[in-house]
Amino acid sequence: xxxxxxxxxxxxxxxxxxxxxxxxxxxxxxxxxxxxxxxxxxxxxxxxxxxxxxxxxxxxxxxxxxxxxxxxxxxxxxxxxxxxxxxxxxxxxxxxxxxxxxxxxxxxxxxxxxxxxxxxxxxxxxxxxxxxxxxxxxxxxxxxxxxxxxxxxxxxxxxxxxxxxxxxxxxxxxxxxxxxxxxxxxxxxxxxxxxxxxxxxxxxxx
Amino acid sequence: xxxxxxxxxxxxxxxxxxxxxxxxxxxxxxxxxxxxxxxxxxxxxxxxxxxxxxxxxxxxxxxxxxxxxxxxxxxxxxxxxxxxxxxxxxxxxxxxxxxxxxxxxxxxxxxxxxxxxxxxxxxxxxxxxxxxxxxxxxxxxxxxxxxxxxxxxxxxxxxxxxxxxxxxxxxxxxxxxxxxxxxxxxxxxxxxxxxxxxxxxxxxxx
DNA sequence: ATAGTTTTCCATCATTTGATGGAAACATTT
DNA sequence: AAATGTTTCCATCAAATGATGGAAAACTAT
Numbered sequence: 001x002x003x004x005x006x007x008x009x010x011x012x013x014x015x016x017x018x019x020x021x022x023x024x025x026x027x028x029x030x031x032x033x034x035x036x037x038x039x040x041x042x043x044x045x046x047x048x049x050x051x052x053x054x055x056x057x058x059x060x061x062x063x064x065x066x067x068x069x070x071x072x073x074x075x076x077x078x079x080x081x082x083x084x085x086x087x088x089x090x091x092x093x094x095x096x097x098x099x100x101x102x103x104x105x106x107x108x109x110x111x112x113x114x115x116x117x118x119x120x121x122x123x124x125x126x127x128x129x130x131x132x133x134x135x136x137x138x139x140x141x142x143x144x145x146x147x148x149x150x151x152x153x154x155x156x157x158x159x160x161x162x163x164x165x166x167x168x169x170x171x172x173x174x175x176x177x178x179x180x181x182x183x184x185x186x187x188x189x190x191x192x193x194x195x196x197x198x199x200x201x202x203x204x205x206x
Numbered sequence: 207x208x209x210x211x212x213x214x215x216x217x218x219x220x221x222x223x224x225x226x227x228x229x230x231x232x233x234x235x236x237x238x239x240x241x242x243x244x245x246x247x248x249x250x251x252x253x254x255x256x257x258x259x260x261x262x263x264x265x266x267x268x269x270x271x272x273x274x275x276x277x278x279x280x281x282x283x284x285x286x287x288x289x290x291x292x293x294x295x296x297x298x299x300x301x302x303x304x305x306x307x308x309x310x311x312x313x314x315x316x317x318x319x320x321x322x323x324x325x326x327x328x329x330x331x332x333x334x335x336x337x338x339x340x341x342x343x344x345x346x347x348x349x350x351x352x353x354x355x356x357x358x359x360x361x362x363x364x365x366x367x368x369x370x371x372x373x374x375x376x377x378x379x380x381x382x383x384x385x386x387x388x389x390x391x392x393x394x395x396x397x398x399x400x401x402x403x404x405x406x407x408x409x410x411x412x
Numbered sequence: 413a414t415a416g417t418t419t420t421c422c423a424t425c426a427t428t429t430g431a432t433g434g435a436a437a438c439a440t441t442t
Numbered sequence: 443a444a445a446t447g448t449t450t451c452c453a454t455c456a457a458a459t460g461a462t463g464g465a466a467a468a469c470t471a472t
Contacts, residue, residue, distance in 0.1 A: 001449080015313045019226035022429060033451045038431065040449090098311060105307050105364040107221045119372055140375045144387040147369060148358055155357040156350075159310040163353060166325055169346045181350040188394040207419080228459060239421045244461065246419090 002040045005030055009041075010051050014095030018048055018108045045110045052103065055096045056117040062089050063121060067128055075130060076191055082128075083153070083182050090157045091175060097157035104151075122146040129190060149186055156182070208246045211236055215247075216257050220301030224254055224314045251316045258309065261302045262323040268295050269327060273334055281336060282397055288334075289359070289388050296363045297381060303363035310357075328352040335396060355392055362388070 008029045012021050023044050027034040041047040066085050070078040090097050103115065122143055123135030131142045138146070156163070156178040164174055214235045218227050229250050233240040247253040272291050276284040296303050309321065328349055329341030337348045344352070362369070362384040370380055 016315070017223055017225065017312050019223065020312060020314060023431085024429075034430090035432075035452085036450050044430065101307070101311050104361070104368045105304060106223050106226060106312075108226065109222070115368070115372055138374075140373065140379060140383055141386065141390075143373050143375075144362075144380075144383045145390065147365070148361070148387050148391055151361040151365075152354055152358060155310070155354070155361065159353075159357075162310045162321070166321055167346065167349050168344075169349070173346055174350075177346055177350045180347065181354050184347075184351065185354055185391060185395045188398050189391045192394045192398065229461085230459075240460090241422085241462075242420055250460065 001032070001036070005032075005037055005040055005047075006050060006054060009047055010055060010095045010099070013048060013051050014098035014102070017102050017106055018044075018110075023047075049112070052099060055093075055099050058093070059096055059100075059121070060117070062086070063124060067124070070128070076187060078128070079187055079190065080183060083186065084179055086153055087157075087175075087179050087182065090153060091160070094157050094160065097154035101151075101154050101158050118150075119143075121150065125149070131190075145189075152182055152185065207238070207242070211238075211243055211246055211253075212256060212260060215253055216261060216301045216305070219254060219257050220304035220308075223308050223312055224250075224316075229253075255318070258305060261299075261305050264299070265302055265306075265327070266323065268292070269330060273330070276334070282393060284334070285393055285396065286389060289392065290385055292359055293363075293381075293385050293388065296359060297366070300363050300366065303360035307357075307360050307364050324356075325349075327356065331355070337396075351395075358388055358391065 005026065009021075009026050012026050012029060015021075016025075023037055024034050026047075027037045030037070037047070041050065063086075066082050069085065070081050073081070100118075103112070120135075123132070123138055126132045126138050126142045126146050127135040131145065132138050160171075160174065164171060167174070169177065211232065215227075215232050218232050218235060221227075222231075229243055230240050232253075233243045236243070243253070247256065269292075272288050275291065276287050279287070306324075309318070326341075329338070329344055332338045332344050332348045332352050333341045337351065338344050366377075366380065370377060373380070375383065
């Protein structure tokens with residue numbers, strides 16, 4: 001039961017954010033009384049923190065998983081495969097992206113501990129991309145590049161509903177289009193032999 | 207007074223989101239009684255919608271402004287200047303980015319009208335970048351590219367507090383680093399003469 | 413100054429929301 | 443079966459929250 005509550009809480013906190021979610025919404029969705037929820041998890045803020053730890057752990061494991069798969073391949077291949085795998089993974093668990101973005105952008109009216117997971121992710125990905133030797137000591141510009149890359153994926157995952165209602169494409173096209181767009185944006189930046197100089201605009205071939 | 211309330215509401219809705227903001231928080235910040243707020247703006251959801259319209263209008267005017275400045279320049283210059291100007295502008299008004307991202311990612315428990323502003327912005331920027339001829343009829347891949355570009359900026363603006371607490375740099379370095387990172391990511395993608403193929407990783411010069 | 417209008421605040425409601433005590437139901441052990 | 447421990451639900455609270463009526467205050471026009 002404790003686990004079932006956590007699962008539902010992940011989803012609902014991810015959709016509505018901390019203040020947009022009520023403990024009653026979660027309990028109702030699980031199909032239990034609200035006091036059962038409090039019995040298992042204590043106050044709302046504690047459940048929320050548990051949810052955050054839970055999604056970070058999932059993400060951490062997935063990143064290790066992906067790193068194993070792409071290890072040793074040439075950089076472009078590594079990035080292509082990583083983008084495909086992470087995109088698929090997150091689109092199946094959008095609450096992960098949702099909750100991460102919520103923590104980035106939304107203040108809550110309750111104290112929350114300083115985040116140590118994101119810097120760890122940044123370090124690992126940067127090393128994997130050959131941007132840094134020591135994952136514990138990223139140069140500032142590499143930190144920002146990693147944030148930009150990670151956020152680009154989260155945005156498309158979390159914004160799916162909003163964007164689909166706004167854009168002229170169906171879900172399948174959206175999912176494949178997101179992968180293409182991410183590769184279009186990320187790969188040239190990290191693989192160009194030297195800083196671009198020519199003002200030539202050209203669309204990539206479909 | 208009506209205007210002062212709107213200003214404060216922009217900031218607080220931007221920080222805490224719709225459900226994280228109470229009408230009392232806004233009234234207290236303005237220094238007025240809560241019922242004065244209701245007298246001018248009606249219910250909370252109406253004030254929120256007014257705030258959203260307000261920030262979209264500001265953004266629209268700024269985009270027109272920037273477009274005038276960069277008109278006629280070569281593509282790389284256009285993008286560099288646009289990134290600089292938009293980044294400076296949004297860092298001074300972070301509630302714009304905050305509110306836009308909130309609408310993307312967070313469900314609210316009240317109905318909200320379909321967004322027509324973002325598609326308009328996408329169209330204008332895409333035409334300005336030479337990705338499309340008709341701003342009313344963007345191809346799907348151009349739509350997604352524009353979203354990625356706009357979101358990249360909003361992320362760094364909205365995430366400032368969270369990221370600064372997490373990263374090893376001060377605010378000045380963050381602001382300049384964000385611009386560099388955006389250029390690093392965006393410009394190669396939209397200027398490379400043909401799809402990249404070499405697996406060579408290279409950092410851009412400081 | 414007076415009458416009328418607009419704006420502001422005080423007091424107050426009804427709901428919602430986070431949270432808890434205690435009884436009942438269920439499970440486990442002896 | 444009885445005793446013990448665990449889990450669930452019902453009833454309920456107190457505080458927070460969205461919202462309003464009406465009196466006072468401030469402003470405007472005559």
